[in-house]
Amino acid sequence: MSGRVLAVVLAAGESTRMKSAKSKVLHTVGNLPMISHVIAALEKTGVTDVALVVGRDAGPVIAAAASGRLAVTAFEQKERLGTGHAVLAAREAIARGYDQIIVAYGDAPLIEPEPLSEALEKVRAGFDAAVIGFETEKPTGYGRLLVRDGELVAIREEKDATPEERRVTFCNSGLMAIDGVKALSLLGKITNNNAKGEYYLTDIIEVLRAEGGKAATVEAPADTVAGCNNRAELAELEAIWQRRRRHELMVSGVTMIAPETVFLSFDTTIARDVTIEPNVVFGPGVTVESGAVIHAFSHVEGAHIAGGANVGPFARLRPGANLRANAKVGNFVEIKKAEIGEGAKVSHLTYIGDATVGRDANIGAGTVTCNYDGFNKFDTVIGANAFIGSNTLLVAPVTIGEGALTATGSVITEDVPDHAAAFGRARQVNKEGYGAKIMARNKAIKEAGKAKGPR
Numbered sequence: 001m002s003g004r005v006l007a008v009v010l011a012a013g014e015s016t017r018m019k020s021a022k023s024k025v026l027h028t029v030g031n032l033p034m035i036s037h038v039i040a041a042l043e044k045t046g047v048t049d050v051a052l053v054v055g056r057d058a059g060p061v062i063a064a065a066a067s068g069r070l071a072v073t074a075f076e077q078k079e080r081l082g083t084g085h086a087v088l089a090a091r092e093a094i095a096r097g098y099d100q101i102i103v104a105y106g107d108a109p110l111i112e113p114e115p116l117s118e119a120l121e122k123v124r125a126g127f128d129a130a131v132i133g134f135e136t137e138k139p140t141g142y143g144r145l146l147v148r149d150g151e152l153v154a155i156r157e158e159k160d161a162t163p164e165e166r167r168v169t170f171c172n173s174g175l176m177a178i179d180g181v182k183a184l185s186l187l188g189k190i191t192n193n194n195a196k197g198e199y200y201l202t203d204i205i206e207v208l209r210a211e212g213g214k215a216a217t218v219e220a221p222a223d224t225v226a227g228c229n230n231r232a233e234l235a236e237l238e239a240i241w242q243r244r245r246r247h248e249l250m251v252s253g254v255t256m257i258a259p260e261t262v263f264l265s266f267d268t269t270i271a272r273d274v275t276i277e278p279n280v281v282f283g284p285g286v287t288v289e290s291g292a293v294i295h296a297f298s299h300v301e302g303a304h305i306a307g308g309a310n311v312g313p314f315a316r317l318r319p320g321a322n323l324r325a326n327a328k329v330g331n332f333v334e335i336k337k338a339e340i341g342e343g344a345k346v347s348h349l350t351y352i353g354d355a356t357v358g359r360d361a362n363i364g365a366g367t368v369t370c371n372y373d374g375f376n377k378f379d380t381v382i383g384a385n386a387f388i389g390s391n392t393l394l395v396a397p398v399t400i401g402e403g404a405l406t407a408t409g410s411v412i413t414e415d416v417p418d419h420a421a422a423f424g425r426a427r428q429v430n431k432e433g434y435g436a437k438i439m440a441r442n443k444a445i446k447e448a449g450k451a452k453g454p455r
Contacts, residue, residue, distance in 0.1 A: 003099030005120060006180065007047045009065065010086045011035055011106030012055030012077040017230045023057035025106035026064060027234055029241050031284050032266035033064040034228065037109035043068050044113035045120060047102065051090035053077050061106070082198030083174070084190040091184065098180035100124065103201065105174060107228045110240060115220035119177035128182055128213035129204060131155065132175040134222040142171035143202060145217055152215040155202040170217070172202065173225035182208070277313070285319065295331075303335075306342075324359075338369075341384065353377075358384035358402065366391035383418065392424075 015024035025035040039050065050072045052065050058074065066072045077089040087094075087103055094101060100123050102116060115132050122130035131152055133145040139158075144165055146154045155172050156165050178186065189207045192199050205215050223240050226233075245268075246259045253272025256262050261278045268282045271290040280294050283301025288294065292305045295312030302319025305311060308326040315329050320337030323329060327340040330347035338352045341359040346352055350363055354371040356379070357363065367388050369380040380394050383402035388394070393411045400406065401418035410424035 003124070004049070004097075004180075005045070005047045005100045005102065006049050006051060006093060006096075006098040007042045007045075007070075007102045007104055008051045008053065008087050008090045008094070009035070009038060009042075009104050009106055010053050010083065011061050011065070012053050012080070012086060012089070013107065014056060014080070018228075018234075019231070023055075023061055024228065026057060026060055027228070029109045029234070029238050030245065030264065030266040032109075034109040034237075035061060035064045035106040036067055037266075038104055038106055038111060039065050039068045039070060039072075041111045041113050041116065042102070042104060043070055045102070045116045049073070049093070049098075051075055051093035052106075053086050053089045055080075065106075081192065082196070083201035084187060084199035084203065087201055088187055088199075094180075094183050094187075098183075100180045101178045101183045103174075103176050103178070105227055108173075108175070108225060109228070110224045110226060110237060110244075111175070112220070112224050115218050115224070116175070116177075118218045119175070119216075122216040122218065123177045123179055126214075127216040128179045128186070128208045130177045130216040130218055131205070132173045132218045132220050132225060133170050134173055134220055134225050135169055136171055136222050137169065139166075139169050139171050144168040145170045145172055147217055150216075152205060152217050153209065155205050157202070170219075173220065174201070174227070175220075175225060176201070176204075178204070182213075186213075271307075280312075318353075352380075354396065355380040355382065357382045358386060360384060361386045361388070363388045364390035364392065364408070368393050370395045 011025045013024055018024045026033045029037060047070060050070045052062060052072050052074045054061050054074050055077055062074045073093055075090045077086050100120050102120060119130040119132055131145060141158060144156045144161055145152055146156055158166060186204050186207050190199050190203045208215060226237060228234050228237055242263060245264045246256060246262060249270055250256055254270050255275040258278035262276050263281045265282050265284045267284055269287045271288060273290045274288050275293045277296040279297045281299045285302040286300050288305045289307040291307040292309045298312035298315045300317045303317040303321035305323045306325040309323040310328045314331045316334045318336035321335040322339045324340060324342040326343045328345045328347060329335055332348055333346050333350045336353040338355040340346060340357045341361060343360040344357045346363040349365045350367045352369050354377050355369045361382050361384060370393055371377050378396035380396045381399040383400055383404060385403045386400050387405045389406050389408035391409045392406045395413045398412055399415045401416050401420060403419040404416045405421040406412055407423045410422060412422055412424045416422040
């Protein structure tokens with residue numbers, strides 16, 4: 001790669017067909033805004049700067065685009081007069097002088113860097129423009145790329161195409177690279193002499209050829225250049241992205257028993273020899289180390305799972321969950337902002353939040369760390385080899401010492417020293433015959449209610 005490259009990213013659409021209160025490009029694929037996917041692909045192509053053309057929700061769109069390493073400058077498109085007009089909204093940036101310009105779209109999140117880089121190389125090789133196209137068996141509705149002797153001679157919109165041209169299956173994605181020196185001159189000569197009175201970027205091919213220039217094409221897989229106009233198409237893009245990412249992980253050594261039921265995020269990191277059972281969802285910020293097992297119907301977000309750890313089934317790891325090596329978090333357990341020490345077991349029906357659980361500790365069923373008083377959060381510390389009896393309520397802030405034990409059904413409000421046993425429950429009292437009296441009373445109340453009829 002050589003020279004300075006500007007990417008003009010169009011993200012000013014009104015998103016009418018999305019039926020949404022927010023900009024289309026802020027809708028997510030793999031839990032990452034579509035515009036952020038596009039910027040990530042551009043980072044790998046040699047692009048040095050981004051001119052972001054924005055409309056509605058400009059602030060959030062700029063923030064999402066600026067989340068990468070590229071310098072992003074925003075330009076507002078106040079009127080919607082076509083793609084050519086949209087690119088010229090970034091006139092100031094284009095005029096700074098770049099060797100190549102690449103035009104991309106903020107609602108095409110599956111774009112990969114390879115065709116973008118290839119288009120730029122075509123321009124470096126002497127073409128005035130290079131358009132990225134795709135082959136499809138269903139070209140209806142797309143502009144056709146008409147190629148002769150290895151050069152692109154026209155982009156023909158379907159309504160203007162002849163019957164022979166409509167049989168062409170090589171279609172326009174809208175993505176293109178342009179010679180940076182000639183870009184402003186070429187864009188300025190696009191007219192709005194058409195039924196809609198709009199300035200179409202595709203007309204740049206006709207303009208440059210009229211001046212003796214030449215254009216090339218680059219082919220990309222159809223699914224990588226797909227755009228998004230409505231929620232149904234968004235779901236299709238999500239499905240494609242998920243299939244792609246699952247495949248990458250499985251090829252790298254991850255076992256997925258039913259991959260079509262596993263859902264990943266853009267930053268999910270899973271090492272080799274991890275096993276993932278069916279119906280597992282990974283939110284953002286998850287790392288899973290080698291040898292861990294994620295059992296069925298678990299939801300994991302913002303968590304670190306060390307090697308050999310066991311999660312689920314039906315477990316929920318919330319942000320800040322940190323499972324050390326060989327730790328176990330079982331069914332119907334929720335962990336939030338807590339470290340579960342090496343070899344520790346939290347096997348079932350438990351909530352651990354704002355806590356540290358020591359090495360090889362055992363947390364009994366029904367244990368709850370009572371960490372919130374309605375205004376503030378407090379920490380619970382459980383020492384190594386401690387044994388927390390079933391149905392224990394740990395009222396934070398509280399510390400359970402190393403090797404300590406809490407009796408089943410206890411409410412623990414004070415620290416427990418190392419190796420001590422804590423009993424925090426009322427003494428049992430048995431009253432002979434009183435159970436029968438209570439049941440008789442309750443039965444009478446029920447019968448009286450029936451006699452009155454439905455309320």
